[in-house]
Amino acid sequence: AQSVTQPDIHITVSEGASLELRCNYSYGATPYLFWYVQSPGQGLQLLLKYFSGDTLVQGIKGFEAEFKRSQSSFNLRKPSVHWSDAAEYFCAVGNFGNEKLTFGTGTRLTIIP
Amino acid sequence: EPEVTQTPSHQVTQMGQEVILRCVPISNHLYFYWYRQILGQKVEFLVSFYNNEISEKSEIFDDQFSVERPDGSNFTLKIRSTKLEDSAMYFCASSENREDGYTFGSGTRLTVV
Numbered sequence: 001a002q003s004v005t006q007p008d009i010h011i012t013v014s015e016g017a018s019l020e021l022r023c024n025y026s027y028g029a030t031p032y033l034f035w036y037v038q039s040p041g042q043g044l045q046l047l048l049k050y051f052s053g054d055t056l057v058q059g060i061k062g063f064e065a066e067f068k069r070s071q072s073s074f075n076l077r078k079p080s081v082h083w084s085d086a087a088e089y090f091c092a093v094g095n096f097g098n099e100k101l102t103f104g105t106g107t108r109l110t111i112i113p
Numbered sequence: 114e115p116e117v118t119q120t121p122s123h124q125v126t127q128m129g130q131e132v133i134l135r136c137v138p139i140s141n142h143l144y145f146y147w148y149r150q151i152l153g154q155k156v157e158f159l160v161s162f163y164n165n166e167i168s169e170k171s172e173i174f175d176d177q178f179s180v181e182r183p184d185g186s187n188f189t190l191k192i193r194s195t196k197l198e199d200s201a202m203y204f205c206a207s208s209e210n211r212e213d214g215y216t217f218g219s220g221t222r223l224t225v226v
Contacts, residue, residue, distance in 0.1 A: 034214055043117075043204060043219035044156070051212055090156060100146075100158035100169060101215070 002027040002093050006104035013081050014112050021076040021107050023065075023091035032094040033074040034101065035065055039087045047089075050074065061085070086111045115139040117218035119205050125224045126195055134190045134221045136205030145188045146206040146215060147180065149173070156204065162188065195225045 003026040013019050025031055032051050036044040048059025055067040065076045074091060088108050092101040118137040126132050138145050147159040160170040162180055179191045188207075192199055202222050206215035 032212065032214075036217070041219075043119075044206075044217040046214050046216070049214045092156075100161060100171065101148075102158070103156040105155045 002031065002095065002102045004091050004093050004102055004104035006089075006091055006107050008107045009105070010108045010110065012110040012112060015083055016080050019076075019078045019081045019085070019109070021089050021091075021109070023074045023076065023104060024072050025074060025091070025093045026072065027093055027095060029095060030069075033065075033067060034092040034094070035059065035063070035074075035076050036090045036092060036103075037061075037087045038090065038106075044090065047076070081109075081111055083111045083113075085109060115216070117205055117207055117216050119203075119218035119221050121221060122219070123222045123224070125226060128197055128225055129194050132192050132195055132223065134192075134203050134205075134223070136188045136190070136218055137186055138188055138205065138207030139209075139216055140186070142207035142209050142216075144168075144208045144210070144215075145180075145182070146208075147190045148204045148206065148217075149201040150204065150220075151198075151201045159190070159203075192223075195223075197225050199223060200225045 005024045034049045035047040047063050048057050050057050050067045063078050088106045090106045091104040094101045120135045145162040150156045158171050160174045161168045177193045181189050202220045204220045205218045208215045
């Protein structure tokens with residue numbers, strides 16, 4: 001069965017600092033990988049996705065993520081965070097032929113001035 | 114940008130009552146989903162729907178739950194006899210094809226009292 005681990009429950013970063021949110025997945029074949037962001041009281045917004053090809057993917061809002069098969073990881077990065085990036089971030093995994101996405105438990109990002 | 118619309122945003126119901134959560138997916142999308150997020154927990158898959166039938170469902174989606182696409186635009190989730198543990202945020206999502214990832218609605222917060 002597929003699974004996703006986000007080891008960091010809560011991360012605090014200063015505005016302007018770089019960010020890396022960790023995501024590890026478990027799945028036998030090549031997965032589809034996603035990062036979603038959820039602001040308080042809002043739905044889930046897709047930041048970026050990986051299916052195949054270039055292992056470094058660019059998303060919206062200046063985010064990027066790198067798929068590393070050897071480490072079963074898909075970490076999310078941003079070189080310089082803004083106060084508006086404060087939110088909950090979810091990594092998710094899916095696969096061709098299986099309808100559902102499996103989500104991680106999320107990482108809450110707090111930005112300090 | 115097209116969006117998935119969910120109504121109501123918040124619903125309070127008494128235990129044992131039936132509730133219907135409504136969703137209007139993006140018009141050209143073919144795949145429809147319901148997920149839920151119990152407060153403080155991860156987002157969980159409930160059911161997927163394609164070509165007017167359920168294509169996959171989780172163990173959470175028992176006989177108390179049903180989905181329907183009553184017309185060309187709405188997609189509903191019915192809970193026949195609500196329990197306290199059904200209290201959660203329910204997200205509807207749709208996709209044109211699975212590889213594009215899903216567009217999520219902003220959710221309906223269901224509170225069972």
